[in-house]
Amino acid sequence: MGWLRNERGRWVGLGMLLLLALLLPVVLRESYLLSVLVLILANAQAGAAWNLAGGLAGQMSFGHAAFFGLGAYASAMLFNAHVPFGAMLVGGGLAAVFAMGIGYLCLRIRGFYFALATFALAEVMRIVARNWAGFTNGVLGIFLDAKTFQMLGGWLDLGKLSRVHYYFFLVALTALTVTATWMIRRRKLGYFFQALREDEHAALAVGINTTYYKILALAISGFFTALAGSFYALYTQYVSPDEVFGVFFSVKVIFISLVGGVGTIWGPVVGAVIMTVLEEWLRVYFPYSHEFIYGLLIVVVMLFMPTGIMGKLGEWTAGLEGRTTEGAVAGS
């Protein structure tokens, strides 16, 4: 695993991965496998978005569906109001502001209680979306207007976009989210997030404004999660309260991060590959009990690999890590 710890080896590996991701659709074309790939990427991106707050900054949110749903609804509504462009960013911005509100409300709540509070807030959003029929069309949900698709028909017909196009877009979105994690993690901001996660009192004592960074972590994470929601709306062309504000999303993004490795850069990607493939495979071979087995496997992973797969990898290669970084510092 030495090459993984080597800076240049890492870049080469990364480039090859990206190249592979871009070449795969050429081979796969429109197929079931491509749709699984889209699922994997969507899960990886959403997991990485959660990981920014939940993993890196230790803000264990159980209510990321609130951000996902906000992004999805904002996009759907703007789209139907014939404002397709920038809908994603507007959704993201809305969710970021909403996340700041949540962060402010939940400032004094930690750990388990924070998880409960965020869960409750997401449920409130779902119930509002179900019942505010005049604004959200209630439980019927919103279909994206085909007219808007055609309106753009001149030079870009969104209605004719194939799964391959969406796939490429997702590759970019996932790369963006993972890169954001990577950039944040190795900078000041990432260290402050981690300090917040490790010990809030110690973080305060060394001079970190924990209030500010807690809210910031949620805002960044909420923004990227809303992008996931926006993509979902455009991809499925339909949003409904239970689908986008439902607890399943909140739970899924946590498990993806946990299985892959909380707080790591590649954890959510690895987690998404494993969880998605597993889910699809179980669905085929255990059609009536796949959810049960899925849950059971998560319990097993948590019991034997509490730090996730990337965490385990890190432990195995820890010796190498120490030696290489030590050398780097001695040289500086």
Next chain:
Amino acid sequence: MPLLEAENLTKSFGGVVAVQALSFSVGEGEILGLIGPNGAGKTTVFNLMTGFERPDKGVIRFRGMDIGRLRPHRVSQLGIMRTFQITKPFGHLTALENVMIAALAHGTDMAAARRAAAQTLGFVGMEAKAFDPARELPVEGQKMLELARALVVRPKVLLLDEVMGGLTASEINRVMERLREVRQTGVAMIIVEHVMRAIMAISDRVVVMNFGQKIAEGRPSEVAADPQVRTAYLGRTDRA
């Protein structure tokens, strides 16, 4: 003018008065020992001085400025650094990263923070442990890490809560030597310590607390001879 002073400080939790009408001060380059039996209120004093608790009454001044209402990170930014008696490392991060974070929080850039952290770890004798995860350090190591996190920002005032607990005699000597070096640069220190040998040797002045109140203040030798202090520590001996 003293660097840091407390005037008439009072704090109670429910019905229990933890600190009562306590006044003291510490000047540049001065080492003030704060001693007293367990539960005397020493850690509460630290929490009050660093913004972790709000005083019910009284004033805390740093260079004449009232800091009693500031949040902990603002106090830290002023250069008033504390350590925790029950160590609070950033457990999953390395010792070096722990110290770097303190430097970063005080506005140092990444490269300089790394250098300063490595240097400070060396200063407290932890250079060999720089790449160990903090949670894997023994208690003594974590105490030195607390000290390094406070020292790396070049503090004006240091509040040390039992940093010598669990150290061997030679390690205590080395820490004391280091603290004297730091004092030479004008840093004021308030030290809570149960290692009497150390605190009596290093303090310029000692404040003795019992049940939240100051019962004695003076040079270490004076305080050690004070009958009230002897009673607080040893129990009443005159009736034996």
